[in-house]
Amino acid sequence: xxxxxxxxxxxxxxWDYLTTVDHKKIAILYLASGGFFFLVGGIxxxxxxxxxxxxxxxxxxxxxxxxxxxxxxxxMIFLAAxxxxxxxxxxxxxxxxxxxxxxxxxxxxxxxxxxxxxGIFLNLSWFLGGAPDAGWTSYASLSITSEGHGIDxxxxxxxxxxxxxxxxxxxxxxxxxxxxxxxMTYMRMPLFTWSTFVASALILFAFPPLTVGLFLMMFDRMxxxxxxxxxxxxxxxxxxxLFWIFGHPEVYILILPAFGIFSxxxxxxxxxxxxxxxxMVFATVLIGFLGFMVWAHHMFTVGxxxxxxxxxxxxxxxxxxxxxxxxxxxxLTMWGGSIVFTTPMLYAVAFIPSFTAGGVTGVMLASAAxxxxxxxxxxxxxxxHYVIVGGVVLGLLAGTHFYWPKMFGTMLNEFLGxxxxxxxxxxxxxxxFVQHFLGLMGMPRRIWKFLDGQGLNLFNLISTIGAVxxxxxxxVLVYNxxxxxxxxxxxxxxxxxxxxxxxxxxxxPPPFYNFKQLPLVRGLDPYWIEKMEGNTKMTPAEPVGDIxxxxxxxxxxxxxxGLFIAAFGAMYQVDWRASDGESFVWAxxxxxIGMLIxxxxxxxRSLKDDHGYHIHKEDLLNDDEGGRD
Amino acid sequence: MATQQSTSANPKVNYxxxxxxxxxEMRKHVxxxxxxxxxxxxxxxxxxxxxxxTFVYPVLLALAALQVVLQLYYFMHMSHKGHxxxxxxxxxxxxxxxxxxxxxxxxxxx
Numbered sequence: 001x002x003x004x005x006x007x008x009x010x011x012x013x014x015w016d017y018l019t020t021v022d023h024k025k026i027a028i029l030y031l032a033s034g035g036f037f038f039l040v041g042g043i044x045x046x047x048x049x050x051x052x053x054x055x056x057x058x059x060x061x062x063x064x065x066x067x068x069x070x071x072x073x074x075x076m077i078f079l080a081a082x083x084x085x086x087x088x089x090x091x092x093x094x095x096x097x098x099x100x101x102x103x104x105x106x107x108x109x110x111x112x113x114x115x116x117x118x119g120i121f122l123n124l125s126w127f128l129g130g131a132p133d134a135g136w137t138s139y140a141s142l143s144i145t146s147e148g149h150g151i152d153x154x155x156x157x158x159x160x161x162x163x164x165x166x167x168x169x170x171x172x173x174x175x176x177x178x179x180x181x182x183x184m185t186y187m188r189m190p191l192f193t194w195s196t197f198v199a200s201a202l203i204l205f206a207f208p209p210l211t212v213g214l215f216l217m218m219f220d221r222m223x224x225x226x227x228x229x230x231x232x233x234x235x236x237x238x239x240x241x242l243f244w245i246f247g248h249p250e251v252y253i254l255i256l257p258a259f260g261i262f263s264x265x266x267x268x269x270x271x272x273x274x275x276x277x278x279x280m281v282f283a284t285v286l287i288g289f290l291g292f293m294v295w296a297h298h299m300f301t302v303g304x305x306x307x308x309x310x311x312x313x314x315x316x317x318x319x320x321x322x323x324x325x326x327x328x329x330x331x332l333t334m335w336g337g338s339i340v341f342t343t344p345m346l347y348a349v350a351f352i353p354s355f356t357a358g359g360v361t362g363v364m365l366a367s368a369a370x371x372x373x374x375x376x377x378x379x380x381x382x383x384x385h386y387v388i389v390g391g392v393v394l395g396l397l398a399g400t401h402f403y404w405p406k407m408f409g410t411m412l413n414e415f416l417g418x419x420x421x422x423x424x425x426x427x428x429x430x431x432x433f434v435q436h437f438l439g440l441m442g443m444p445r446r447i448w449k450f451l452d453g454q455g456l457n458l459f460n461l462i463s464t465i466g467a468v469x470x471x472x473x474x475x476v477l478v479y480n481x482x483x484x485x486x487x488x489x490x491x492x493x494x495x496x497x498x499x500x501x502x503x504x505x506x507x508x509p510p511p512f513y514n515f516k517q518l519p520l521v522r523g524l525d526p527y528w529i530e531k532m533e534g535n536t537k538m539t540p541a542e543p544v545g546d547i548x549x550x551x552x553x554x555x556x557x558x559x560x561x562g563l564f565i566a567a568f569g570a571m572y573q574v575d576w577r578a579s580d581g582e583s584f585v586w587a588x589x590x591x592x593i594g595m596l597i598x599x600x601x602x603x604x605r606s607l608k609d610d611h612g613y614h615i616h617k618e619d620l621l622n623d624d625e626g627g628r629d
Numbered sequence: 630m631a632t633q634q635s636t637s638a639n640p641k642v643n644y645x646x647x648x649x650x651x652x653x654e655m656r657k658h659v660x661x662x663x664x665x666x667x668x669x670x671x672x673x674x675x676x677x678x679x680x681x682x683t684f685v686y687p688v689l690l691a692l693a694a695l696q697v698v699l700q701l702y703y704f705m706h707m708s709h710k711g712h713x714x715x716x717x718x719x720x721x722x723x724x725x726x727x728x729x730x731x732x733x734x735x736x737x738x739x
Contacts, residue, residue, distance in 0.1 A: 177714050201718070205725050241737055245729060292725050296732070308736045 019552040021105035022512055026112050027091035027407060033116050034083030039474070040123065041080050044072035046471055049431070053464040055452040065448045066133035067150065071123075073136030074154065077250070078161060079119040081392050085257045086112075086168055088399045089196045091407045093172065095503035096190045098181025098521060100514045103174040105550040106605075111168035113560035118161025121567055125153035135446060137247070140228035140239035144220050149571055152221055156567040159214045160560070162207055169203030172196055181502070182541040183521030187281065190501045190525075191267075191274060194281050195260030198288040199253045205292065206249035213242035222574050237302060244295035252291040255387065256284060258395025259326060262348045265402055266330050267525070268498050269345035270337025276329040277524060283322035283329075290319045300371045309368035316366035323359055327352060342496065343417035347398035350425050354394065358386030361436065376446075379439025385432045397424065397477070405495040409508045410488060416480040420473045427469025434459040434466075500525035505538045513547045516620055547615045559601045566594025661703040668692050 008016070017025060047068050051059045060068065094102055102108050125131040132154035134143035143151045176197045180189070189197070217239065219225035226232035228239050267274040274280060296304060296312040304312075330352060339345065361383040365371055374380060397420070404412045438459050443450060450456045494504040502519060503510075505527045517540035523529050530538055569591025576584035672692050675685055702708045707716060 173718075201721070204718070205722060209729070235737070237737060238733075241732065289721075293728060296736075304736045308732075 016552070018557055019109075019554045021101075021109045021550050021552055023090045023094050023102050023105065023108060024407070024509060024512070026108050027087045027089075029112055029116075030083045030087035030090060031407070033119065034080055034087055037075050037079035037119055037123075038084065041072055041075035042471065042474060044068045044075065046467060048072060049464040049467040051449070052460050054461065055450055055454075055457055057449055062448045063130075063133065066135075066446075067126075067131035069446055070133050070135050070138075070150075070154075071126075071131045074122065074132065074158070075119075076388075077136060077254070078158060079115075079122070081254050081388070081396070082165060083115055083119075084396045085199075085254065085392075086115075086165075088192075088261065088396075088403055089172060089257060091403055092503055093193050093196050094175065094179070095406070095506065095510060095514060096193045096501050097176060097179060097184050098502050098515060098519050099175060099179040100518075100547065101550070102171050103179055104171050106553055106556065107167050107171050109553065110556035110559060111164040111171065113556045114164030114167065114563070115161040116164075117560045117564040118157045118159070118164060121160060121564055122153055122157030125150055125157075128153075137243055138217070138239075139236075139243075140217065140220070141230075141236040143217065144228055149574075151217075152571045152574070155214050155218045155221065156571060159211065159218065160563050160567060162210055162214070163563075164560075165203060166207045166211075169200040169207070172200040173204065176200070181515075181518045181521050183526075187278065188521060188524045188526070190260075191263035191277075191280055191284075192257070192260035195256040195263075195284055198284050199256045202249045202253045202256075202288055202291060206246045206253065209242045210246035210250075213239055213246065216242075218570075222570060237299075240299055240302065241295070244298045245292075248295040248298065249291045251384075251387070252287055254392045255395075256287065258392045258399075259284070261395045261399040261402065262330065262351055263333075264501065265344045265348040265398055266333045268402075268496060268500055269340045269342055269348075270334045271340075271498050272333055272337040273525060273528075274329070275332035275335070276325070279325055280329050283325040286322040287319060290315060290322070294319065297366055297368075297371075300368045301375045306368075313366050313368040317363055320359060320363050327356060327359075340498070342401075343412070343414055343421055344398040344402035346418065346421045347394050347401070350421070351391065351394045351398070354390030354425075354428070355387060358383060358388075358390050361386065374439065376444055377439035378435045378443045378445060381445050382432050382435035382439060385435070389428055389432065394424075397421075400477070402496075404484075405491050405508050406503055407509060408485070409490050410484050411491050411495055412484050413480050416476055416483075420477045420480065423469050423473035423476065427466045427471075427473060430466025430469060431463050432466070434462050438463075494527075500528040502526055502538070505530075513549060513615055513620075516547075517542050517544055544617055544620055546617055547620065548612055549615060550612045551610055553605075553610070555601050555605050559598050559605075562594050562597030562599075562601065564594070565597065566591050569594055657703050657708075661699045665696055665699055668695060 017029060020026060020029075047060060048065070051057050051065060090102070090108070094100070122132075128149065130148045130150045132138065132143075132146070132150040134146050134151060134154075138151065138154055143154075176189070176193060216225070216227040220227050220229065220234075226234045228234045228236045230236055263274055263280065294312055294316045296308060297316045300309050300312075330348075334349075341349075361379070365374055365380065365383055401412050401417050404410070438456060439445075441455060443456055450460065491508055493499075493507055495508065496504075499505075502521070505519065506515060519526065519538035520541035522539075526538065530536075569587050569589070572584045572587035573591060576587040672689055675688065701719070706712065
């Protein structure tokens with residue numbers, strides 16, 4: 001299969017990616033589409049900053065501005081940050097635990113295609129009458145009265161891509177519980193695997209509330225229900241609760257894998273074992289638990305009452321404790337280490353003060369009484385950009401440089417990488433640091449324009465200039481990626497030279513079956529242990545034998561496509577009913593056809609046995625020292 | 630019949646031992662089955678007898694919870710070894726659900 005794939009034509013490669021169930025190729029799909037949506041969200045961010053660069057600006061109209069800020073948030077959270085994290089989880093976690101693939105390769109592919117079609121559906125709203133315009137939180141009091149189909153795109157698009165995320169989360173849980181190599185106990189798992197495990201558990205518990213919320217919203221907007229309509233006996237606050245019961249764990253779903261990536265980078269480039277490994281694991285799990293008990297801190301001003309506010313305020317502040325444990329453990333990992341300042345390490349070092357600043361404003365916001373002052377100002381915008389850009393995005397950029405050789409077999413240029421880093425870091429702080437003060441001066445969040453003579457001009461201009469720095473940094477990164485892939489200088493197993501965990505023990509990129517023989521894990525940082533004992537490779541835990549592999553499948557693509565088609569039908573049947581059956585007569589048939597495609601492909605998958613195939617022992621032995629994909 | 634019910638694929642596992650284990654398992658099944666019937670009867674009688682609602686509702690919920698636990702542990706093998714991960718996720722999920730419902734009952738609806 002892949003070993004003879006050197007001279008494939010474009011169509012053959014395309015077909016391979018459309019049907020692949022290999023976690024390494026799905027990682028590349030996630031990286032490419034997440035990267036694309038990251039650029040889209042970045043363009044939206046630039047438009048926001050240009051509009052706010054000078055007072056009383058008319059770069060975009062008020063309505064369009066609402067759509068752009070809504071889509072910036074929604075795209076960056078659901079379609080950029082999550083899939084980019086899934087890219088690294090897919091690329092690295094099965095290798096880190098010594099597995100040949102994830103537990104359910106077919107579902108892995110299905111999860112990706114659901115996310116992809118959901119994201120495309122959401123973004124098609126730009127071309128089909130207007131994007132959602134009620135903010136990424138889409139509070140019901142605003143969104144059920146929003147005209148046009150914008151919110152319908154939001155509801156249906158997120159419902160489809162949310163199903164994909166849930167599937168991916170369950171898949172990683174099962175993979176990490178069941179598919180660890182011999183000797184890989186829970187307390188020997190690398191921190192990135194641990195944080196993936198906890199983040200997946202959060203996905204498992206956090207996405208169902210979102211699904212329920214979106215479901216109610218869908219019925220309110222498209223099928224005449226009144227769950228959130230107060231005048232009909234509904235309750236608009238329910239949406240806020242459901243959204244934040246999902247929404248708060250969601251930010252931990254984003255940050256925990258970034259913590260994991262940084263933990264790997266700190267240990268690798270300090271050439272030391274991660275300080276306080278057990279405490280790090282405990283802190284990760286604790287953050288996961290506490291993440292479910294704090295959602296109402298987004299709703300202090302709703303009027304829940306002093307008791308509820310006090311409980312949620314204290315619970316929120318408690319999260320600073322395990323997070324602080326992690327911050328100190330990272331610093332103590334560097335303490336006394338022989339540090340190499342590679343590009344990923346620069347990101348990791350810069351992450352500590354940046355993220356801590358975001359954490360400190362988080363504790364400020366957690367104080368319910370003070371929050372009445374900060375609520376819905378730029379202070380909040382500054383806070384969550386400090387944790388999400390200063391934490392998650394720095395983590396993603398660090399991970400891109402760190403894991404690029406493992407995913408593609410080439411090293412990104414270090415010089416360009418450092419230019420990206422400095423431009424991005426300076427731009428990030430310039431953009432968001434001043435926003436704290438804008439907020440304290442009283443500039444409201446999500447505002448379309450501000451007036452001259454209110455003392456807001458200078459800081460808004462600085463903020464916009466900072467955003468330009470970040471945009472240039474991303475362009476340098478894109479250039480770096482392109483020239484690296486054109487030069488195509490191949491690297492070996494362990495291009496950083498200090499790899500500690502199992503993924504660095506096999507070829508870059510790994511052969512499509514990963515490990516010829518499953519490795520024997522003898523402790524934390526297994527590859528480092530072998531290196532310290534003078535071994536060049538892992539001790540195998542099994543003799544060379546046949547490897548059972550899953551077949552490629554086109555069904556996940558078709559299954560997701562069906563839901564994508566059905567979503568159009570579900571949306572336009574509203575117009576069909578509004579016009580008394582005059583126009584949009586195709587809506588209901590399209591809904592039915594789409595569902596039939598999905599259900600039909602599910603039936604095919606269930607009824608037709610697919611036993612996969614075996615790579616035979618002889619072929620594996622012939623493949624020695626080859627194994628390049 | 631006992632041989633067919635064995636969960637072990639290893640033919641060397643002692644036949645007598647497996648018989649004894651299966652019998653123990655069966656005794657537990659029957660006991661908890663009887664218990665569940667009994668609990669169900671209490672629930673029905675309580676409603677038929679027309680007790681006060683403030684008494685019936687919490688007791689019904691408690692009996693339902695008992696049923697779930699019996700079902701999970703004696704019929705769905707949670708009492709066996711190797712179900713730590715399943716138990717962890719079940720209890721975590723129950724905790725999250727409990728907090729959510731508690732919130733809705735205390736600060737959303739009333």
